[in-house]
Amino acid sequence: MLGWMHIAVPPAPALFGQLLIGLINGAFYAMLSLGLAVIFGLLNIINFAHGAQYMLGAFCAYLILNYIGIGYWPSLLVAPIVVGIFGMLLERFFIRWVYRLDHLYGLLLTFGMALIIQGVFRQYYGSAGQPYSIPEPLTGGQDLGFMFLPNYRAWVIVASSVFCFGTWFVIERTRLGAYLRAATENPALVQAFGINVPRMVTLTYGFGVALAALAGVLAAPIYQVSPLMGSNLIIVVFAVVVIGGMGSILGAIVGGFALGIIEGLTKVFYPEASSTVIFVIMAVVLLVKPAGLFGRTA
């Protein structure tokens, strides 16, 4: 996948290199499963379109760079807003109608949306990836002695940790988050206190989608921008969510990073299993603790 890591022949750089890749993947798992968890908490639907929305974020950055000339840094703000608004429209006009139905319909509906979004982009851009270059100040890297650390990767790890922590802080430690948690527990009661729950639901969905889009922008320079970049990723993220425990914000973040690292380590010690190790862990967690590691209810 990445040229520079194959150069690393001695064990220590290989180990740290894979650890870094694992950490990067983990950062994306964490951001995506966090968005899923936030959406699930309030809307009680599994947002199957999350992978497609992550792809939309990356494409948004790619398109505004190539057509309007807006670069990476503004994209970090513009893409999540644009995609987030798109998400809110989806919620307002489509998803809203399935809340009173079985939760599985939410899954099926967003699955249909994912197919539509990915199909349209595949029609126009094919399956091949479009390159997106690393922004100027972050090119190059640091030689840490035991390994080479590309600046952009370091930035992704720092940025995603900050975003994850920020989200956790807002939800667990602020008044707004308290409303959100209350509405998760009992929407009718919160509505009775004069809070506009339907609007809160729309904004929450928009926020979760924006988080996916932000992950997409961060991912654009690392992976290529392609219509199917989110379609296999989202299934790994589902497994991460099952492992972490669906209701849990912390489970999503810790689980995301931890599983990314475990996946990276598996690549060093037992490469054959690296693409399946997360699913195996999921199976074990289901046997031992069906509600997930951080989950409260089954």
Place this chain on the structure above:
Amino acid sequence: MNETATVRTVRRLILFAVALVAPFVFYPIFLMKAVCFALFAAAFNLLIGFAGLLSFGHAAFFGSASYVTAYAAKAWGFSPLLAILTGTAVAGVMGVVFGWLAIRRKGIYFAMVTLALSQMVYFYALESKYTGGEDGIQAVPLRDVFGLIDLNRPLTMYYFVLAVCLLGFGIIYRAIHSPFGEVLRAIRDNEPRAISLGYRTERYKLLAFTLSATLAGLAGATKALVFQLASLTDVTWQMSGDVVLMTLIGGLGTIWGPVVGAFISITMENYLAELGSWVTVIQGTIFVICVLVFRRGVVGEIVQFVNRRQRQPRLAEEPRTL
């Protein structure tokens, strides 16, 4: 009941006659594909329509059986029947294992767990040396069945496939119209109550899952012989999505719904193939429409309409939504 047994028998005979004559009117390969997918969808529907469990990973069973059958026929020189049996048996064993894990969770979790488990199978198929990677297993040889029947003739193959799939449908029909099917519906409608009545619902769900996986495997195994090919397409999550869509279009919880849905879906795929990725967009749109306004599906809406006019009592095969 308004519908007498004679009417039903006559209807069945007519449908059977149609199935026999069909290859003279339509392209046999198209029909065989549709029949295999109809069985796949019917097996899937056994789980979602009658036990209320949405599996988003049924491609794992369909695809694995397809690979095993192709491998057995090609590498070990198994005869078609034995190859199909081997493939189906493997799918059944996988059904036991996956089901045993997945029934620990319900609803969306169940869907996510089955999806994740099937993705594991996909990665195995992608990387294993037995599956031929991106190429799949091609040019699967067809030996004569019982040393007599030559499957290389499309018409003979069609009747062979029809016979195998009718056997599958027969098993599904029996399962639904049995005490076992009754218990499954009880679990679907109210699991705590079924438990309080003394049923060990876990076992019933596992049995339903295994049966569904086995028959999905039968469909995949047969498909491998029809196309003489097992490929990665068969194990992707898109395939799992396809079978959900077929069942949804046709109608959950009806016997004929998945069959109709499969025919609609395969026809669409056939005629829209030149549209490229727009097919995915159309599929997605149908998903959205089915979920928002058309939850009973084609057959479901028809049955509902007829039932309302005739005031039919509740039947085992009842159009339903989740």
